[in-house]
Amino acid sequence: MKWDNMQHFWLVILSFCVALGPRFLPLLFFRKRKIPNWFNHWMEFIPISLFTSLVVKDIFITKAYTFSAATHQPEIIASIFVILISYWTRSMALSVVAGLAAVFTLTFIL
Amino acid sequence: MTKLVRNPKEPNWITNFKISLPLDISYIPIGLACGILLNAAGFNTLNSFLLSLLVFSGGAQFLIASMLTTSAPLLTIVLMLFFLELRYALLGSSLSKYLTGQNFWFTLFFSASLNDENYAVNYLKFSTDKKWTPKDAIQLEHWSLFFWTISNVVGSLVGSALTIDLTVVHFALTALFLYMIVMQIKSFLKVFVAIISIFLAIFFLTLTKSTLGLVASTLVASFIGFLIDTWLRKRKMKTGHKSKLIKTFKNPAGSPEE
Numbered sequence: 001m002k003w004d005n006m007q008h009f010w011l012v013i014l015s016f017c018v019a020l021g022p023r024f025l026p027l028l029f030f031r032k033r034k035i036p037n038w039f040n041h042w043m044e045f046i047p048i049s050l051f052t053s054l055v056v057k058d059i060f061i062t063k064a065y066t067f068s069a070a071t072h073q074p075e076i077i078a079s080i081f082v083i084l085i086s087y088w089t090r091s092m093a094l095s096v097v098a099g100l101a102a103v104f105t106l107t108f109i110l
Numbered sequence: 111m112t113k114l115v116r117n118p119k120e121p122n123w124i125t126n127f128k129i130s131l132p133l134d135i136s137y138i139p140i141g142l143a144c145g146i147l148l149n150a151a152g153f154n155t156l157n158s159f160l161l162s163l164l165v166f167s168g169g170a171q172f173l174i175a176s177m178l179t180t181s182a183p184l185l186t187i188v189l190m191l192f193f194l195e196l197r198y199a200l201l202g203s204s205l206s207k208y209l210t211g212q213n214f215w216f217t218l219f220f221s222a223s224l225n226d227e228n229y230a231v232n233y234l235k236f237s238t239d240k241k242w243t244p245k246d247a248i249q250l251e252h253w254s255l256f257f258w259t260i261s262n263v264v265g266s267l268v269g270s271a272l273t274i275d276l277t278v279v280h281f282a283l284t285a286l287f288l289y290m291i292v293m294q295i296k297s298f299l300k301v302f303v304a305i306i307s308i309f310l311a312i313f314f315l316t317l318t319k320s321t322l323g324l325v326a327s328t329l330v331a332s333f334i335g336f337l338i339d340t341w342l343r344k345r346k347m348k349t350g351h352k353s354k355l356i357k358t359f360k361n362p363a364g365s366p367e368e
Contacts, residue, residue, distance in 0.1 A: 045335035052307035099285030
């Protein structure tokens with residue numbers, strides 16, 4: 001399905017709402033009260049779970065939503081490379097560029 | 111950037127601009143990349159401009175680009191965004207003690223332009239510089255927002271002038287997410303949560319046959335992480351035994367700014 005500009009616009013507006021809510025409401029309420037601790041601890045694990053799931057979808061899941069470790073082989077190998085580069089350099093730009101170079105070369109070789 | 115001392119003769123906005131400059135510059139390449147990717151996902155320049163201005167979150171904008179290229183339904187995209195943005199509840203509330211007494215509108219504009227990176231700078235300034243006021247903080251936010259939005263618009267224009275291979279562009283997103291995962295990993299428990307996320311994501315994605323599986327695996331994996339964390343904390347309180355799982359890693363590249 002191809003989205004048109006108006007649908008993109010509505011996506012922007014809805015994104016604005018869900019982006020503003022979590023930033024604004026706690027700031028408004030917790031200017032005087034304290035945020036519950038359990039919520040803090042839970043939220044700590046959201047980004048890592050979310051990003052890992054996204055990567056899994058990109059490298060292990062096919063368009064028909066089946067598991068496959070073979071369709072995206074260059075991406076899987078390049079991912080390991082990206083993890084190592086980002087661990088040692090901590091540079092976002094370097095990790096992405098190295099990853100792109102790796103996936104480009106690997107698609108060519110494999 | 112923290113060592114900048116306020117020069118009494120210099121207008122405030124120039125001082126604040128100088129403080130925000132390192133952050134602003136670091137936004138340029140990411141903003142350009144984001145603009146290019148959004149363009150590849152079908153966003154026109156006006157919508158990219160609005161998205162950068164209104165949402166102002168690298169992670170969220172990359173997520174939208176990624177979900178659009180895999181033609182996820184609107185509801186799934188918005189739900190995923192909501193979970194991603196939920197963590198700002200943490201950031202916002204940890205700044206709240208410095209913003210007491212501000213009115214409704216200030217709080218609204220302040221939170222609308224709040225972001226991971228400008229939060230880090232503001233938190234540092236608030237906790238180290240007694241003269242740092244909420245007004246300076248919001249100015250710093252607006253400088254970073256300005257640079258972010260311009261870079262996105264330029265990226266979008268560049269993207270529409272070039273033809274870019276979509277599969278390669280898509281891996282740029284995967285690489286970005288991988289980078290963010292590595293940045294998130296600060297203890298063995300986080301590594302463990304990442305590993306169970308792999309299995310849960312495969313399970314839920316093949317089960318639901320849709321991107322909603324991402325929402326399910328995110329919720330379940332983070333909740334498991336939270337339960338283990340709570341259990342380990344409780345045990346530590348009772349027995350004084352600190353589990354290796356929640357011990358913080360040493361950073362191999364030295365300590366980054368927190």
